[in-house]
Amino acid sequence: MKIKSNKKIVFKALFLPALIFANQNYSNEHFSKAIDSYNNRAFQDSYLAFKEYLKNNKLDSNFTFILARSAYEIGKFEEAETLYKELLKQTPDNSRVKLELAQTYFQQKRYKEAEALYQDVLKDSTLPLNVRKNIELTLDSLDKKSQRNLLKTTLSIGYGYDSNTDNNSNDDVVNWGNIPLSIPDKKSDHVAEYILALNHTFKIKENLTMDNKFVGYMQKFNNDHNNDLSLAVFGTGLSYYTTKSKSSLAFDYNYVWLDNSTYLFNYILTPSFDYQIDKNLIYKTKIKLIKKDFKQTDYEFRDSMYYELSNSFVLLTEKFGMNSLSFVFGTDNKDKGKAWNVDYNFASLRYENMYPITQSTILTSGIELYKDRYKVNEEVLYNNKKRDDKLIFDLGVLQSLNKNLSLGATIRYINNDSNQNIYEYDKYVVRTNLYYSF
Template identity: 25%
Template sequence: MGSPTILRGRLASLLVGCLTMFSVAAASATEPVTQATPDDDTYQVFFAIGMEELRRQNYPAAIQVFKMLSNRLDSQRIRLELARAYFLDRQYEHSKRLFNDILADASLPWGVRENVNRYLDLIDEALGNIKFSVAFVTDSNPMNYTESRQVMIAGQVLTIAQPPENEETHGIEYGVTATKAFTADASVVGFAKVSFRDLEGDDFDRWTLDGGIALFPRTYRKLQGRVGIEESYYAGDHQYRQPYVSVTYFPDPVERFRLSTEARLAYLDVDEYDHLDAFSQTLTARASTILANSMQVLGSVYVENSDADEKPYSYQGAGVSSTVSLPLFDTWGVDLSAGYGTRNYLDDDPFFTKQRRDNTTKLSFLVHNKQWKVFGFTPEFGVAYQHTDSNISFYEFDKTTFVLRAKN
């Protein structure tokens, strides 16, 4: 006898064949295809079987069921499930074509449209692509410098002056993201991301590079891995490197955006400041849902631990964030985001002789149009505000950033 998985697959294929034969016979004896309705009990049974095969990871059988239904019924829901079945079976070209056809429907609810765009981003990553972006940015506090004018160091009150170069500045930010599948089923994908922020003068120019390998095990769809390294250059000098490894767990691969958990390990190596070198561990849970088909809500919660070479710079932290994506008008939408995080350092600060505690609040909005393209680029603009409060006033600061971006 074969294994339960093989027997189940054979049984499902046989059942799909029987259902297809029944559908053909019913089509010749009953009303035309164009008059069939998704509420028909027979088709509801077929649809339920297709969904069950998805959850059993019998994707070929699910594809057969949904293809048969899509040929019989004019239903976007069925097309969506067929596109998702192709995606899970790693037939990315078929999946992409179907998702793009679905997006062409102007009546598609906003929340569903946002989810489809997320699938298309994953498909582009798996198939391999190069994406560019260019943005005009302004930064009200490029050095994240405190607004406090007096601080206490070693028991003495000292007056500090704002560095003259730390004033509102603006410039251009360039970005390139590339992916390349190394296997036919895209179970191993290379990725690279490069960004360059060119602000006025050379004092605040920053390069950031991130590259590595993403792993998508074919035999266990609930896991996804990533191994990479991030490098940063600031004002022409190498700032840090950070190799990392992460594993993401999806409890339900069919509803991969609904809930996931990521564990990440990293080592921060800071040039010329060895006391800041640190091993870090971060655990993040993410969730998303669609409310009333008209908005998408995303949320995350994280805890973190960083063990620096010197204990005063080690910390433990936690935070929460949420984004609500809403339609504005026609094909325009807005993302409203809020986040709050806290960090507690583990020993007295060597300059201020007490343990540091920081609380950071972030607020932002981003207006975008993913269907309007100019020379292949889509526009977006937004404003982000950050406030960091600390029991040591020297570490308190505010900043506001404006971005006008075009990306393909």
């Protein structure tokens, strides 16, 4: 994956060159196109136009800098490096060029050379405060890259309210043939949750890591203890990195307790691939294979194999934050025989947005359309195949209190429309969480 930094902020704060459009070279067709393309951030066009211009002309230092930036932006890092070095020969104390060259080293994973230049630039007493801060953040990330073992721990405690803890139907009565059956009223309750997440990364090589994790989760209701849930996740995997991609293979084991009794084991295999199409657009694809092993006799009929394929695009924008669009589809198949409420196909379309309101406040939102189609006829009550159409809305805010501590609040609304009215329901869940990471 292409490594991101605060380069854009640095450039805007310190380096915007004063282009003199009345320059005599501007009458040249290639030169004119190069400058116009650069100003419109069409760096590929700018680079090619400058190359045509250089066949019969020479560039001064200002425009050599622009050619170097164009080469950098389209991934021609070696050429950008050569151009920046030429500029430094002319002006050895130019912090602007030093930072660009440092960033070029950074993209080539030549971290020691990048670090030396960053440290050199910090000696410049005229450096703006925000630029200095961004360089220090980059140096901090370089320091982490030099470590072979990285451990991150997150603790969270939350409290909330569930308006329909059992997902009970909106209807009071359903018909079993000609016999009416009463549906229990919706039950609401307050709920507390506790989370411990440990993530460990061991760097085998510069582009190969082993990723290990442990997650402990507990959900406790005030009164409805039948829905108390505990979960332990153990995972390990390998990740391989290139300049623009990340390939991973992970294995997870989940142990689930329901109402303090062993409920379910999940064995999960997840190959995934991320690719950076350009600096603002990332494509992600993932396959998930789950072997579900229910441990309680009443639920053993639910043992199944679950298959899921997801494809996502993540778009980073200045005005609208980070936008994710995901399409997921798959199937859940009972291991032995068939059961009307186990075997099904499903598909989901989800949009998510993370928008920075301020430097320390993030607004999150999402909407999901989910459909499942069961494969086996339910003979007794409805004499049809179950179908669900679910609509999910999410809205939340995350406030960073300091480097390690954050406060979050979320609300989720779910409306499940089913052709079997016992499964039709709606609900909302509100939660507030405190997160501590170190």
